[in-house]
Amino acid sequence: MIKQRPLGLTIVAYAGYVLLFLFFILPILTILSLSLKTPAEIFSPATIRNLIPENPTLDNYKTVMVNVRMNVYILNSAKLVISTVLGVLIISSLSSYALSRFHFRKKNLMILIILMFQMISPIVIGIPLYWYYSRLHLLDTYFGLAIAYIAIQLPFATFLLKGVFDGIPVEMDEAAKIDGCSRLMTLIKVILPVSLPGIASAIIFLSINAWSQFVLPFFLLNKDQMYPVSVGILLSQGTFKDISTHYVAAASMIGLLPAVILVLFLQKFILKALLSGAVKG
Structure with a gap:
Protein backbone atom coordinates (compact mmCIF):
# COMPACT_ATOMS: atom_id res chain seq x y z
CA MET A 1 0.00 0.00 0.00
CA ILE A 2 1.33 3.40 -1.04
CA LYS A 3 1.81 5.73 1.91
CA GLN A 4 -0.03 8.99 1.37
CA ARG A 5 1.88 12.23 1.82
CA PRO A 6 0.68 14.41 4.75
CA LEU A 7 -1.56 17.30 3.70
CA GLY A 8 0.82 19.87 5.18
CA LEU A 9 3.78 18.64 3.11
CA THR A 10 1.61 18.60 -0.01
CA ILE A 11 0.61 22.24 0.52
CA VAL A 12 4.22 23.27 1.13
CA ALA A 13 5.35 21.39 -1.99
CA TYR A 14 2.75 23.03 -4.23
CA ALA A 15 3.48 26.44 -2.71
CA GLY A 16 7.13 25.89 -3.62
CA TYR A 17 6.13 24.94 -7.17
CA VAL A 18 4.08 28.14 -7.50
CA LEU A 19 6.93 30.32 -6.21
CA LEU A 20 9.39 28.63 -8.56
CA PHE A 21 6.99 29.14 -11.47
CA LEU A 22 6.57 32.83 -10.63
CA PHE A 23 10.32 33.24 -10.28
CA PHE A 24 10.83 32.16 -13.88
CA ILE A 25 7.66 33.50 -15.51
CA LEU A 26 7.60 37.05 -14.07
CA PRO A 27 10.71 38.26 -15.99
CA ILE A 28 9.19 36.97 -19.22
CA LEU A 29 5.85 38.62 -18.48
CA THR A 30 7.68 41.86 -17.70
CA ILE A 31 9.48 41.81 -21.04
CA LEU A 32 6.21 40.99 -22.82
CA SER A 33 4.53 43.88 -21.04
CA LEU A 34 7.29 46.32 -22.01
CA SER A 35 7.11 45.16 -25.63
CA LEU A 36 3.42 46.13 -25.77
CA LYS A 37 3.74 49.50 -24.04
CA THR A 38 4.05 52.99 -25.47
CA PRO A 39 7.09 55.13 -24.52
CA ALA A 40 4.96 57.08 -22.04
CA GLU A 41 4.11 53.91 -20.11
CA ILE A 42 7.62 52.48 -19.86
CA PHE A 43 8.73 54.37 -16.78
CA SER A 44 5.56 53.81 -14.77
CA PRO A 45 6.15 52.22 -11.33
CA ALA A 46 6.97 48.49 -11.51
CA THR A 47 3.87 46.97 -9.90
CA ILE A 48 1.69 43.97 -10.67
CA ARG A 49 -1.07 46.33 -11.75
CA ASN A 50 1.19 48.12 -14.23
CA LEU A 51 2.23 44.80 -15.70
CA ILE A 52 -0.80 45.02 -17.99
CA PRO A 53 -0.36 47.84 -20.56
CA GLU A 54 -3.14 50.44 -20.61
CA ASN A 55 -2.94 50.85 -24.38
CA PRO A 56 -1.24 47.72 -25.76
CA THR A 57 0.26 48.17 -29.18
CA LEU A 58 2.10 46.03 -31.74
Missing part, protein backbone atom coordinates in the same frame (compact mmCIF):
# COMPACT_ATOMS: atom_id res chain seq x y z
CA ASP A 59 3.86 49.02 -33.27
CA ASN A 60 7.04 48.13 -31.35
CA TYR A 61 7.20 44.79 -33.14
CA LYS A 62 6.61 46.43 -36.52
CA THR A 63 9.36 48.96 -35.84
CA VAL A 64 11.79 46.23 -34.80
CA MET A 65 11.12 44.11 -37.87
CA VAL A 66 11.70 47.13 -40.13
CA ASN A 67 14.77 48.62 -38.42
CA VAL A 68 16.52 45.60 -36.87
CA ARG A 69 17.88 42.69 -38.88
CA MET A 70 16.06 40.14 -36.75
CA ASN A 71 15.67 37.68 -39.63
CA VAL A 72 19.44 37.68 -40.13
CA TYR A 73 20.18 37.31 -36.41
CA ILE A 74 17.67 34.47 -36.00
CA LEU A 75 19.07 32.66 -39.05
CA ASN A 76 22.61 33.01 -37.67
CA SER A 77 21.51 31.60 -34.32
CA ALA A 78 19.73 28.73 -36.06
CA LYS A 79 22.92 27.82 -37.94
CA LEU A 80 24.93 27.81 -34.72
CA VAL A 81 22.30 25.79 -32.84
CA ILE A 82 22.07 23.12 -35.56
CA SER A 83 25.85 22.75 -35.91
CA THR A 84 26.30 22.70 -32.13
CA VAL A 85 23.59 20.11 -31.48
CA LEU A 86 24.81 17.81 -34.26
CA GLY A 87 28.45 18.09 -33.21
CA VAL A 88 27.75 17.58 -29.52
CA LEU A 89 25.40 14.63 -30.07
CA ILE A 90 27.83 12.81 -32.36
CA ILE A 91 30.78 13.17 -29.99
CA SER A 92 28.91 12.81 -26.69
CA SER A 93 27.02 9.69 -27.82
CA LEU A 94 30.33 7.93 -28.44
CA SER A 95 31.95 9.11 -25.22
CA SER A 96 28.83 8.43 -23.16
CA TYR A 97 28.52 4.92 -24.53
CA ALA A 98 32.16 4.23 -23.70
CA LEU A 99 31.74 5.53 -20.13
CA SER A 100 28.53 3.55 -19.70
CA ARG A 101 29.63 0.20 -21.10
CA PHE A 102 33.41 -0.04 -20.83
CA HIS A 103 35.36 -0.64 -17.63
CA PHE A 104 38.83 0.84 -17.41
CA ARG A 105 41.20 2.33 -14.88
CA LYS A 106 40.55 5.85 -13.58
CA LYS A 107 37.02 5.82 -15.02
CA ASN A 108 35.52 7.61 -12.02
CA LEU A 109 38.30 10.18 -12.14
CA MET A 110 37.54 10.84 -15.79
CA ILE A 111 33.86 11.38 -15.00
CA LEU A 112 34.86 13.80 -12.23
CA ILE A 113 37.09 15.74 -14.64
CA ILE A 114 34.22 15.96 -17.13
CA LEU A 115 32.01 17.42 -14.40
CA MET A 116 34.75 19.91 -13.48
CA PHE A 117 34.92 21.15 -17.06
CA GLN A 118 31.16 21.67 -16.95
CA MET A 119 31.68 24.27 -14.22
CA ILE A 120 33.96 26.47 -16.37
CA SER A 121 32.17 29.68 -17.38
CA PRO A 122 32.52 31.10 -20.92
CA ILE A 123 33.48 34.41 -19.29
CA VAL A 124 36.65 32.79 -17.92
CA ILE A 125 37.83 31.48 -21.28
CA GLY A 126 36.58 34.36 -23.44
CA ILE A 127 39.77 36.44 -23.52
CA PRO A 128 42.25 33.51 -23.83
CA LEU A 129 40.05 32.04 -26.56
CA TYR A 130 40.11 35.34 -28.43
CA TRP A 131 43.93 35.33 -28.24
CA TYR A 132 44.17 31.80 -29.64
CA TYR A 133 41.53 32.36 -32.32
CA SER A 134 43.25 35.52 -33.53
CA ARG A 135 46.41 33.51 -34.22
CA LEU A 136 44.51 30.61 -35.78
CA HIS A 137 42.51 33.00 -38.02
CA LEU A 138 39.25 31.69 -36.60
CA LEU A 139 37.77 35.03 -35.58
CA ASP A 140 34.59 36.01 -37.42
CA THR A 141 33.96 32.43 -38.54
CA TYR A 142 31.01 30.22 -37.71
CA PHE A 143 33.34 27.22 -37.74
CA GLY A 144 35.45 28.59 -34.89
CA LEU A 145 32.42 29.70 -32.91
CA ALA A 146 30.71 26.34 -33.38
CA ILE A 147 33.84 24.54 -32.10
CA ALA A 148 33.75 26.67 -28.95
CA TYR A 149 30.03 26.01 -28.48
CA ILE A 150 30.56 22.26 -28.88
CA ALA A 151 33.50 22.18 -26.46
CA ILE A 152 31.53 24.03 -23.78
CA GLN A 153 28.44 21.81 -24.02
CA LEU A 154 30.15 18.44 -24.41
CA PRO A 155 30.61 17.75 -20.66
CA PHE A 156 26.92 18.31 -19.91
CA ALA A 157 25.72 16.19 -22.85
CA THR A 158 28.18 13.41 -22.02
CA PHE A 159 27.03 13.20 -18.42
CA LEU A 160 23.35 13.37 -19.42
CA LEU A 161 23.55 10.67 -22.11
CA LYS A 162 25.66 8.43 -19.88
CA GLY A 163 22.78 8.38 -17.42
CA VAL A 164 20.40 7.50 -20.25
CA PHE A 165 22.62 4.67 -21.51
CA ASP A 166 23.07 3.34 -17.97
CA GLY A 167 19.32 2.76 -17.86
CA ILE A 168 19.38 0.50 -20.91
CA PRO A 169 19.94 -3.20 -20.12
CA VAL A 170 23.33 -4.57 -21.15
CA GLU A 171 21.51 -7.62 -22.49
CA MET A 172 20.48 -5.54 -25.52
CA ASP A 173 24.16 -5.05 -26.38
CA GLU A 174 24.82 -8.76 -25.96
CA ALA A 175 21.89 -9.67 -28.21
CA ALA A 176 23.16 -7.27 -30.89
CA LYS A 177 26.64 -8.77 -30.61
CA ILE A 178 25.22 -12.26 -31.16
CA ASP A 179 23.50 -10.94 -34.31
CA GLY A 180 26.89 -9.82 -35.61
CA CYS A 181 26.80 -6.11 -34.76
CA SER A 182 29.99 -4.30 -33.86
CA ARG A 183 30.11 -1.88 -30.94
CA LEU A 184 29.50 1.07 -33.24
CA MET A 185 26.60 -0.60 -35.03
CA THR A 186 25.11 -1.60 -31.67
CA LEU A 187 25.18 2.02 -30.61
CA ILE A 188 23.64 3.26 -33.86
CA LYS A 189 21.03 0.55 -34.49
CA VAL A 190 20.06 -0.49 -30.96
CA ILE A 191 21.04 1.97 -28.22
CA LEU A 192 20.30 5.31 -29.90
CA PRO A 193 16.77 4.40 -31.12
CA VAL A 194 15.84 3.27 -27.60
CA SER A 195 17.36 6.46 -26.17
CA LEU A 196 15.32 8.89 -28.28
CA PRO A 197 13.43 10.44 -25.32
CA GLY A 198 16.71 11.15 -23.52
CA ILE A 199 18.29 12.45 -26.72
CA ALA A 200 15.31 14.76 -27.22
CA SER A 201 15.85 16.13 -23.72
CA ALA A 202 19.52 16.71 -24.54
CA ILE A 203 18.54 18.51 -27.76
CA ILE A 204 16.30 20.86 -25.78
CA PHE A 205 19.01 21.80 -23.28
CA LEU A 206 21.74 22.08 -25.92
CA SER A 207 19.58 24.20 -28.23
CA ILE A 208 18.49 26.62 -25.52
CA ASN A 209 22.05 27.00 -24.22
CA ALA A 210 23.40 27.60 -27.72
CA TRP A 211 20.56 29.98 -28.60
CA SER A 212 21.07 32.10 -25.49
CA GLN A 213 24.88 32.10 -25.59
CA PHE A 214 26.13 35.67 -25.46
CA VAL A 215 29.71 35.89 -24.19
CA LEU A 216 31.48 33.84 -26.87
CA PRO A 217 29.89 35.43 -29.96
CA PHE A 218 30.38 38.86 -28.38
CA PHE A 219 34.12 38.12 -28.04
CA LEU A 220 34.72 36.18 -31.26
CA LEU A 221 32.54 37.99 -33.81
CA ASN A 222 32.92 41.55 -35.06
CA LYS A 223 30.67 41.59 -38.13
CA ASP A 224 27.06 42.67 -37.74
CA GLN A 225 25.83 40.26 -40.42
CA MET A 226 27.23 37.32 -38.43
CA TYR A 227 25.83 38.14 -34.98
CA PRO A 228 23.42 35.67 -33.37
CA VAL A 229 20.19 36.95 -31.92
CA SER A 230 21.56 37.37 -28.37
CA VAL A 231 24.27 39.82 -29.46
CA GLY A 232 22.18 41.38 -32.22
CA ILE A 233 19.45 42.43 -29.81
CA LEU A 234 21.95 44.19 -27.52
CA LEU A 235 23.72 46.06 -30.30
CA SER A 236 20.43 46.98 -31.97
CA GLN A 237 19.85 49.62 -29.27
CA GLY A 238 22.06 51.99 -31.25
CA THR A 239 19.60 51.77 -34.15
CA PHE A 240 17.05 53.93 -32.36
CA LYS A 241 17.59 57.60 -31.58
CA ASP A 242 15.07 57.83 -28.74
CA ILE A 243 14.19 55.54 -25.83
CA SER A 244 14.66 51.97 -27.01
CA THR A 245 13.56 49.90 -23.99
CA HIS A 246 10.23 48.89 -25.55
CA TYR A 247 11.91 48.08 -28.86
CA VAL A 248 14.56 45.91 -27.21
CA ALA A 249 11.78 44.13 -25.29
CA ALA A 250 9.93 43.44 -28.54
CA ALA A 251 13.13 42.15 -30.15
CA SER A 252 13.72 39.92 -27.12
CA MET A 253 10.25 38.39 -27.43
CA ILE A 254 10.83 37.73 -31.13
CA GLY A 255 14.17 36.11 -30.32
CA LEU A 256 12.54 34.00 -27.60
CA LEU A 257 9.82 32.63 -29.90
CA PRO A 258 11.94 29.97 -31.73
CA ALA A 259 13.12 28.50 -28.42
CA VAL A 260 9.52 28.29 -27.17
CA ILE A 261 8.43 26.58 -30.38
CA LEU A 262 11.25 24.04 -30.05
CA VAL A 263 10.27 23.20 -26.47
CA LEU A 264 6.61 22.80 -27.42
CA PHE A 265 7.55 20.57 -30.35
CA LEU A 266 9.75 18.24 -28.28
CA GLN A 267 7.92 18.38 -24.95
CA LYS A 268 6.30 14.98 -25.47
CA PHE A 269 9.75 13.41 -25.68
CA ILE A 270 10.80 15.19 -22.47
CA LEU A 271 7.73 13.87 -20.65
CA LYS A 272 8.45 10.36 -21.87
CA ALA A 273 12.05 10.66 -20.68
CA LEU A 274 10.97 11.87 -17.23
CA LEU A 275 8.26 9.23 -16.80
CA SER A 276 9.99 6.19 -18.23
CA GLY A 277 13.68 6.95 -17.75
CA ALA A 278 14.25 6.85 -21.51
CA VAL A 279 13.51 3.11 -21.69
CA LYS A 280 10.43 1.10 -20.95
CA GLY A 281 10.67 -2.13 -19.04
Whole structure:
Protein backbone atom coordinates (compact mmCIF):
# COMPACT_ATOMS: atom_id res chain seq x y z
CA MET A 1 0.00 0.00 0.00
CA ILE A 2 1.33 3.40 -1.04
CA LYS A 3 1.81 5.73 1.91
CA GLN A 4 -0.03 8.99 1.37
CA ARG A 5 1.88 12.23 1.82
CA PRO A 6 0.68 14.41 4.75
CA LEU A 7 -1.56 17.30 3.70
CA GLY A 8 0.82 19.87 5.18
CA LEU A 9 3.78 18.64 3.11
CA THR A 10 1.61 18.60 -0.01
CA ILE A 11 0.61 22.24 0.52
CA VAL A 12 4.22 23.27 1.13
CA ALA A 13 5.35 21.39 -1.99
CA TYR A 14 2.75 23.03 -4.23
CA ALA A 15 3.48 26.44 -2.71
CA GLY A 16 7.13 25.89 -3.62
CA TYR A 17 6.13 24.94 -7.17
CA VAL A 18 4.08 28.14 -7.50
CA LEU A 19 6.93 30.32 -6.21
CA LEU A 20 9.39 28.63 -8.56
CA PHE A 21 6.99 29.14 -11.47
CA LEU A 22 6.57 32.83 -10.63
CA PHE A 23 10.32 33.24 -10.28
CA PHE A 24 10.83 32.16 -13.88
CA ILE A 25 7.66 33.50 -15.51
CA LEU A 26 7.60 37.05 -14.07
CA PRO A 27 10.71 38.26 -15.99
CA ILE A 28 9.19 36.97 -19.22
CA LEU A 29 5.85 38.62 -18.48
CA THR A 30 7.68 41.86 -17.70
CA ILE A 31 9.48 41.81 -21.04
CA LEU A 32 6.21 40.99 -22.82
CA SER A 33 4.53 43.88 -21.04
CA LEU A 34 7.29 46.32 -22.01
CA SER A 35 7.11 45.16 -25.63
CA LEU A 36 3.42 46.13 -25.77
CA LYS A 37 3.74 49.50 -24.04
CA THR A 38 4.05 52.99 -25.47
CA PRO A 39 7.09 55.13 -24.52
CA ALA A 40 4.96 57.08 -22.04
CA GLU A 41 4.11 53.91 -20.11
CA ILE A 42 7.62 52.48 -19.86
CA PHE A 43 8.73 54.37 -16.78
CA SER A 44 5.56 53.81 -14.77
CA PRO A 45 6.15 52.22 -11.33
CA ALA A 46 6.97 48.49 -11.51
CA THR A 47 3.87 46.97 -9.90
CA ILE A 48 1.69 43.97 -10.67
CA ARG A 49 -1.07 46.33 -11.75
CA ASN A 50 1.19 48.12 -14.23
CA LEU A 51 2.23 44.80 -15.70
CA ILE A 52 -0.80 45.02 -17.99
CA PRO A 53 -0.36 47.84 -20.56
CA GLU A 54 -3.14 50.44 -20.61
CA ASN A 55 -2.94 50.85 -24.38
CA PRO A 56 -1.24 47.72 -25.76
CA THR A 57 0.26 48.17 -29.18
CA LEU A 58 2.10 46.03 -31.74
CA ASP A 59 3.86 49.02 -33.27
CA ASN A 60 7.04 48.13 -31.35
CA TYR A 61 7.20 44.79 -33.14
CA LYS A 62 6.61 46.43 -36.52
CA THR A 63 9.36 48.96 -35.84
CA VAL A 64 11.79 46.23 -34.80
CA MET A 65 11.12 44.11 -37.87
CA VAL A 66 11.70 47.13 -40.13
CA ASN A 67 14.77 48.62 -38.42
CA VAL A 68 16.52 45.60 -36.87
CA ARG A 69 17.88 42.69 -38.88
CA MET A 70 16.06 40.14 -36.75
CA ASN A 71 15.67 37.68 -39.63
CA VAL A 72 19.44 37.68 -40.13
CA TYR A 73 20.18 37.31 -36.41
CA ILE A 74 17.67 34.47 -36.00
CA LEU A 75 19.07 32.66 -39.05
CA ASN A 76 22.61 33.01 -37.67
CA SER A 77 21.51 31.60 -34.32
CA ALA A 78 19.73 28.73 -36.06
CA LYS A 79 22.92 27.82 -37.94
CA LEU A 80 24.93 27.81 -34.72
CA VAL A 81 22.30 25.79 -32.84
CA ILE A 82 22.07 23.12 -35.56
CA SER A 83 25.85 22.75 -35.91
CA THR A 84 26.30 22.70 -32.13
CA VAL A 85 23.59 20.11 -31.48
CA LEU A 86 24.81 17.81 -34.26
CA GLY A 87 28.45 18.09 -33.21
CA VAL A 88 27.75 17.58 -29.52
CA LEU A 89 25.40 14.63 -30.07
CA ILE A 90 27.83 12.81 -32.36
CA ILE A 91 30.78 13.17 -29.99
CA SER A 92 28.91 12.81 -26.69
CA SER A 93 27.02 9.69 -27.82
CA LEU A 94 30.33 7.93 -28.44
CA SER A 95 31.95 9.11 -25.22
CA SER A 96 28.83 8.43 -23.16
CA TYR A 97 28.52 4.92 -24.53
CA ALA A 98 32.16 4.23 -23.70
CA LEU A 99 31.74 5.53 -20.13
CA SER A 100 28.53 3.55 -19.70
CA ARG A 101 29.63 0.20 -21.10
CA PHE A 102 33.41 -0.04 -20.83
CA HIS A 103 35.36 -0.64 -17.63
CA PHE A 104 38.83 0.84 -17.41
CA ARG A 105 41.20 2.33 -14.88
CA LYS A 106 40.55 5.85 -13.58
CA LYS A 107 37.02 5.82 -15.02
CA ASN A 108 35.52 7.61 -12.02
CA LEU A 109 38.30 10.18 -12.14
CA MET A 110 37.54 10.84 -15.79
CA ILE A 111 33.86 11.38 -15.00
CA LEU A 112 34.86 13.80 -12.23
CA ILE A 113 37.09 15.74 -14.64
CA ILE A 114 34.22 15.96 -17.13
CA LEU A 115 32.01 17.42 -14.40
CA MET A 116 34.75 19.91 -13.48
CA PHE A 117 34.92 21.15 -17.06
CA GLN A 118 31.16 21.67 -16.95
CA MET A 119 31.68 24.27 -14.22
CA ILE A 120 33.96 26.47 -16.37
CA SER A 121 32.17 29.68 -17.38
CA PRO A 122 32.52 31.10 -20.92
CA ILE A 123 33.48 34.41 -19.29
CA VAL A 124 36.65 32.79 -17.92
CA ILE A 125 37.83 31.48 -21.28
CA GLY A 126 36.58 34.36 -23.44
CA ILE A 127 39.77 36.44 -23.52
CA PRO A 128 42.25 33.51 -23.83
CA LEU A 129 40.05 32.04 -26.56
CA TYR A 130 40.11 35.34 -28.43
CA TRP A 131 43.93 35.33 -28.24
CA TYR A 132 44.17 31.80 -29.64
CA TYR A 133 41.53 32.36 -32.32
CA SER A 134 43.25 35.52 -33.53
CA ARG A 135 46.41 33.51 -34.22
CA LEU A 136 44.51 30.61 -35.78
CA HIS A 137 42.51 33.00 -38.02
CA LEU A 138 39.25 31.69 -36.60
CA LEU A 139 37.77 35.03 -35.58
CA ASP A 140 34.59 36.01 -37.42
CA THR A 141 33.96 32.43 -38.54
CA TYR A 142 31.01 30.22 -37.71
CA PHE A 143 33.34 27.22 -37.74
CA GLY A 144 35.45 28.59 -34.89
CA LEU A 145 32.42 29.70 -32.91
CA ALA A 146 30.71 26.34 -33.38
CA ILE A 147 33.84 24.54 -32.10
CA ALA A 148 33.75 26.67 -28.95
CA TYR A 149 30.03 26.01 -28.48
CA ILE A 150 30.56 22.26 -28.88
CA ALA A 151 33.50 22.18 -26.46
CA ILE A 152 31.53 24.03 -23.78
CA GLN A 153 28.44 21.81 -24.02
CA LEU A 154 30.15 18.44 -24.41
CA PRO A 155 30.61 17.75 -20.66
CA PHE A 156 26.92 18.31 -19.91
CA ALA A 157 25.72 16.19 -22.85
CA THR A 158 28.18 13.41 -22.02
CA PHE A 159 27.03 13.20 -18.42
CA LEU A 160 23.35 13.37 -19.42
CA LEU A 161 23.55 10.67 -22.11
CA LYS A 162 25.66 8.43 -19.88
CA GLY A 163 22.78 8.38 -17.42
CA VAL A 164 20.40 7.50 -20.25
CA PHE A 165 22.62 4.67 -21.51
CA ASP A 166 23.07 3.34 -17.97
CA GLY A 167 19.32 2.76 -17.86
CA ILE A 168 19.38 0.50 -20.91
CA PRO A 169 19.94 -3.20 -20.12
CA VAL A 170 23.33 -4.57 -21.15
CA GLU A 171 21.51 -7.62 -22.49
CA MET A 172 20.48 -5.54 -25.52
CA ASP A 173 24.16 -5.05 -26.38
CA GLU A 174 24.82 -8.76 -25.96
CA ALA A 175 21.89 -9.67 -28.21
CA ALA A 176 23.16 -7.27 -30.89
CA LYS A 177 26.64 -8.77 -30.61
CA ILE A 178 25.22 -12.26 -31.16
CA ASP A 179 23.50 -10.94 -34.31
CA GLY A 180 26.89 -9.82 -35.61
CA CYS A 181 26.80 -6.11 -34.76
CA SER A 182 29.99 -4.30 -33.86
CA ARG A 183 30.11 -1.88 -30.94
CA LEU A 184 29.50 1.07 -33.24
CA MET A 185 26.60 -0.60 -35.03
CA THR A 186 25.11 -1.60 -31.67
CA LEU A 187 25.18 2.02 -30.61
CA ILE A 188 23.64 3.26 -33.86
CA LYS A 189 21.03 0.55 -34.49
CA VAL A 190 20.06 -0.49 -30.96
CA ILE A 191 21.04 1.97 -28.22
CA LEU A 192 20.30 5.31 -29.90
CA PRO A 193 16.77 4.40 -31.12
CA VAL A 194 15.84 3.27 -27.60
CA SER A 195 17.36 6.46 -26.17
CA LEU A 196 15.32 8.89 -28.28
CA PRO A 197 13.43 10.44 -25.32
CA GLY A 198 16.71 11.15 -23.52
CA ILE A 199 18.29 12.45 -26.72
CA ALA A 200 15.31 14.76 -27.22
CA SER A 201 15.85 16.13 -23.72
CA ALA A 202 19.52 16.71 -24.54
CA ILE A 203 18.54 18.51 -27.76
CA ILE A 204 16.30 20.86 -25.78
CA PHE A 205 19.01 21.80 -23.28
CA LEU A 206 21.74 22.08 -25.92
CA SER A 207 19.58 24.20 -28.23
CA ILE A 208 18.49 26.62 -25.52
CA ASN A 209 22.05 27.00 -24.22
CA ALA A 210 23.40 27.60 -27.72
CA TRP A 211 20.56 29.98 -28.60
CA SER A 212 21.07 32.10 -25.49
CA GLN A 213 24.88 32.10 -25.59
CA PHE A 214 26.13 35.67 -25.46
CA VAL A 215 29.71 35.89 -24.19
CA LEU A 216 31.48 33.84 -26.87
CA PRO A 217 29.89 35.43 -29.96
CA PHE A 218 30.38 38.86 -28.38
CA PHE A 219 34.12 38.12 -28.04
CA LEU A 220 34.72 36.18 -31.26
CA LEU A 221 32.54 37.99 -33.81
CA ASN A 222 32.92 41.55 -35.06
CA LYS A 223 30.67 41.59 -38.13
CA ASP A 224 27.06 42.67 -37.74
CA GLN A 225 25.83 40.26 -40.42
CA MET A 226 27.23 37.32 -38.43
CA TYR A 227 25.83 38.14 -34.98
CA PRO A 228 23.42 35.67 -33.37
CA VAL A 229 20.19 36.95 -31.92
CA SER A 230 21.56 37.37 -28.37
CA VAL A 231 24.27 39.82 -29.46
CA GLY A 232 22.18 41.38 -32.22
CA ILE A 233 19.45 42.43 -29.81
CA LEU A 234 21.95 44.19 -27.52
CA LEU A 235 23.72 46.06 -30.30
CA SER A 236 20.43 46.98 -31.97
CA GLN A 237 19.85 49.62 -29.27
CA GLY A 238 22.06 51.99 -31.25
CA THR A 239 19.60 51.77 -34.15
CA PHE A 240 17.05 53.93 -32.36
CA LYS A 241 17.59 57.60 -31.58
CA ASP A 242 15.07 57.83 -28.74
CA ILE A 243 14.19 55.54 -25.83
CA SER A 244 14.66 51.97 -27.01
CA THR A 245 13.56 49.90 -23.99
CA HIS A 246 10.23 48.89 -25.55
CA TYR A 247 11.91 48.08 -28.86
CA VAL A 248 14.56 45.91 -27.21
CA ALA A 249 11.78 44.13 -25.29
CA ALA A 250 9.93 43.44 -28.54
CA ALA A 251 13.13 42.15 -30.15
CA SER A 252 13.72 39.92 -27.12
CA MET A 253 10.25 38.39 -27.43
CA ILE A 254 10.83 37.73 -31.13
CA GLY A 255 14.17 36.11 -30.32
CA LEU A 256 12.54 34.00 -27.60
CA LEU A 257 9.82 32.63 -29.90
CA PRO A 258 11.94 29.97 -31.73
CA ALA A 259 13.12 28.50 -28.42
CA VAL A 260 9.52 28.29 -27.17
CA ILE A 261 8.43 26.58 -30.38
CA LEU A 262 11.25 24.04 -30.05
CA VAL A 263 10.27 23.20 -26.47
CA LEU A 264 6.61 22.80 -27.42
CA PHE A 265 7.55 20.57 -30.35
CA LEU A 266 9.75 18.24 -28.28
CA GLN A 267 7.92 18.38 -24.95
CA LYS A 268 6.30 14.98 -25.47
CA PHE A 269 9.75 13.41 -25.68
CA ILE A 270 10.80 15.19 -22.47
CA LEU A 271 7.73 13.87 -20.65
CA LYS A 272 8.45 10.36 -21.87
CA ALA A 273 12.05 10.66 -20.68
CA LEU A 274 10.97 11.87 -17.23
CA LEU A 275 8.26 9.23 -16.80
CA SER A 276 9.99 6.19 -18.23
CA GLY A 277 13.68 6.95 -17.75
CA ALA A 278 14.25 6.85 -21.51
CA VAL A 279 13.51 3.11 -21.69
CA LYS A 280 10.43 1.10 -20.95
CA GLY A 281 10.67 -2.13 -19.04
